Amino acid sequence: EPEVTQTPSHQVTQMGQEVILRCVPISNHLYFYWYRQILGQKVEFLVSFYNNEISEKSEIFDDQFSVERPDGSNFTLKIRSTKLEDSAMYFCASSPRDRARSPLHFGNGTRLTVT
Amino acid sequence: DQQVKQNSPSLSVQEGRISILNCDYTNSMFDYFLWYKKYPAEGPTFLISISSIKDKNEDGRFTVFLNKSAKHLSLHIVPSQPGDSAVYFCAASFNAGNMLTFGGGTRLMVKP
Numbered sequence: 001e002p003e004v005t006q007t008p009s010h011q012v013t014q015m016g017q018e019v020i021l022r023c024v025p026i027s028n029h030l031y032f033y034w035y036r037q038i039l040g041q042k043v044e045f046l047v048s049f050y051n052n053e054i055s056e057k058s059e060i061f062d063d064q065f066s067v068e069r070p071d072g073s074n075f076t077l078k079i080r081s082t083k084l085e086d087s088a089m090y091f092c093a094s095s096p097r098d099r100a101r102s103p104l105h106f107g108n109g110t111r112l113t114v115t
Numbered sequence: 116d117q118q119v120k121q122n123s124p125s126l127s128v129q130e131g132r133i134s135i136l137n138c139d140y141t142n143s144m145f146d147y148f149l150w151y152k153k154y155p156a157e158g159p160t161f162l163i164s165i166s167s168i169k170d171k172n173e174d175g176r177f178t179v180f181l182n183k184s185a186k187h188l189s190l191h192i193v194p195s196q197p198g199d200s201a202v203y204f205c206a207a208s209f210n211a212g213n214m215l216t217f218g219g220g221t222r223l224m225v226k227p
Contacts, residue, residue, distance in 0.1 A: 004158070031213065033213060035215075041219075042217050042218065042219050042220075043159065043204060043206075043215075043217040044217070045214050045215060045216070048213065048214060056214050058214075091158050091159070093158075093213075095213055098212055098213050099211055099212065099213065100147040100149060100164060100208045100211045100212060100213055100215070101147075101164070101211065102213075103149060103161035103164065103213075104159075104161065104213055104215070105161075106151075106158030106159045106160070107158050108156065108157050108158050109157075109158055
């Protein structure tokens with residue numbers, strides 16, 4: 001079965017540094033998402049992306065965050081200047097349609113540790 | 116943000132018995148509900164869903180019940196198997212989209 005793949009599995013960075021998290025969505029999917037889960041807290045929606053544009057974003061997704069689909073296969077999340085509170089597990093997901101009846105396929109996540 | 120809440124952080128069940136996981140929500144605008152299962156070091160995996168126009172949806176050993184008046188949904192697993200041991204998240208969406216609001220999760224342990 002096709003999978004969403006995320007790299008790296010664990011990223012350690014210093015506060016203030018830029019970090020890029022990478023995802024390869026399922027190839028025939030058109031909608032892409034980032035969610036995150038801070039340790040001990042809920043999984044939270046960050047952003048959805050379709051047709052090279054952000055469709056929706058949450059309050060968490062401020063100017064420090066950006067997303068990009070630089071080529072036909074990768075989908076990236078950039079955090080420009082990381083803060084300690086950005087430490088979390090970041091999940092990429094994709095779906096053929098932006099409908100909950102086409103449920104999200106999640107990757108295994110990237111654990112970001114900001115020191 | 117307590118729009119979706121799972122009040123039981125953990126549940127332990129004997130193999131072969133029924134597991135019942137509960138979820139409450141506060142926002143009546145939610146119109147689609149999902150359950151995801153998560154194993155350690157993996158992402159959430161879709162399990163089963165239900166539209167707000169229904170009160171029950173069944174898929175094999177898994178059944179989701181929705182009580183709109185009580186703003187409550189539950190996931191029944193019958194019979195429970197050790198491989199079902201995982202964290203279960205309920206999630207809700209507006210306009211049946213994929214911008215999901217998750218509950219905090221319930222860790223299910225099925226003992227052989």
